[in-house]
Amino acid sequence: MDTPRVSRRLMLGIPLAAVAAGGIGFYALLERMRSGAYNPQEFNNPLVGHEVPDFTLPGVDGNQGFDRAALIARKRPVLVNFFASWCIPCVGEAPYLRAIAKSGLDIWGIAYQDKPGPLALYLAKYGNPYRRIASDLSGRVAINWGVYGVPESFLIAPGGMVRWHIAGPLVPEIIESQLKPALRRLS
Amino acid sequence: MKRVLILCFLGLAVTFAIAAADTPVTILRDGVTLTIAQEKRAEHIGNKLRCLVCQNETVENSQAGLAKQFRGIIRRRVVRGETNTQIVDFMVHRYGIFVLLKPPLIPLTWLLWFSPVIALLAGLMVVLIARRRRAPPSLPGLSEAERDRLKDILS
Incomplete structure (x- = not known):
């Protein structure tokens, strides 16, 4: 050799x-x-796999607010969506949120640092897919959830456990590749 | 003489009082009033945390709304008497270790922290192998008979 x-x-x-x-x-x-x-x-939200943190938020614009207890008492999954009327990507995900609500998954909104007036205009213009809307005017609750920008969504299992999270708009690719499989894993 | 001395002392006292009144003891930052020492501590903490909106800026330097909120939270907690570790833990608990600009040494970051050592060891190994290859092959010495022949030829 x-x-x-x-x-x-x-x-x-x-x-x-x-x-x-x-x-x-x-x-x-x-x-x-x-x-x-x-x-x-992107980075992983440490809340996934844990129970929702303690909070109580008032309703806004005639909608019912909610707290930790209400999320824990749920018998079906719920999608918690942090949004704001001043947030442009939120407008982008609005039609898909309506489709998700129509498909049977309840969405509870948390309006992040938003005022009732602009919020009402936003909902009138882009539709209201939310069963409840709570107002986080100071943004403190969002920080306790590890939210760093709107929109962000959390899938909450019955009993209040956070099972999935996305930072950014819920576009069809994300819904198909992540949200739907996460929902299937719950049932 | 005594009266002059008393006057001098009075004058000095008034000067000190004015100076003390002019030196700020507390300042207002991000909606929180705190002492200079507390503000220094808050800045020290904020400089170690990442602004999650402008991801390569510190919480202290960033102009993002979220960073401003973080600064407010840090300062309120400093005033409340929490330790630096408690405040940093509060942030890590919510945003994970990504919020720390200097990653901690945990099993997840071992490869990151030890990569210089690994690279150094790999380099050393390459050098050692190359040197061993380059070393001239050691020739067997002359045998007894050969040495006799060499002596014959040379003489």
Whole structure:
């Protein structure tokens, strides 16, 4: 066996293979970012897998508010959606929220740092998919839920356990690939 | 003479009183009134936390509304007498370790923290292997007969 030749081939081949593997890895990463499967700015909300935190929020604009006890007392799953009339991605998810409500999953809204006037206008314009709407004027409850921007949604199992969370609008891809499987796991 | 001295002391006392009244003892930041020492502590905590909206900025530096709220929470808790660890834990409990700009040393971050050591060891191994390869093969010494022949030739 010609050892020097083999080792020279290895010396050229191993770095080349490493560079190629790195390239493929980065390409896969960028592809996943482009398709929305991977978001480097996302982080896991530690609330998932735990019971909802303690809070009580008043209703707004004639809607009923709610608290931790009301979520725990539920017999069916509920989607808690943090939104605001001043939030543009919320407008984007509004038609899909209406579809979710129509499909039978109750949505309870928490209006984040919002005033009753603009909120009423928003609901009149983009529809009201919410069974209840509570007002978190100071935004303190949102912080206790680990919310860092609207919209964010939490799937709450009967008994008040948080089973799934998304930071960002509920678009059809997310609903199909994440929300529906999470719902199926509950039943 | 005595009267002059008393006057001097009075003057000094008034000067000190004015200086003390002009030096702020408390300041108002992000809706919370706190002492200078408390504010320093709050800034120290806020500098260790990530603003989750502008993710490469600290809570202290960011102009985002959420960061302003975080600063208010930190200051209220400092005034309430909570320790730095308690306040940082409050944030980590809600937002996970991502909120810390310096990741803690936990099993999840071992690879991150130890990667320099791993890289150093890998480099050392490469150097050692390369050096062993380059070392000239040690030739067997001359045998008794060969040494005699060499002596014959040379003489």
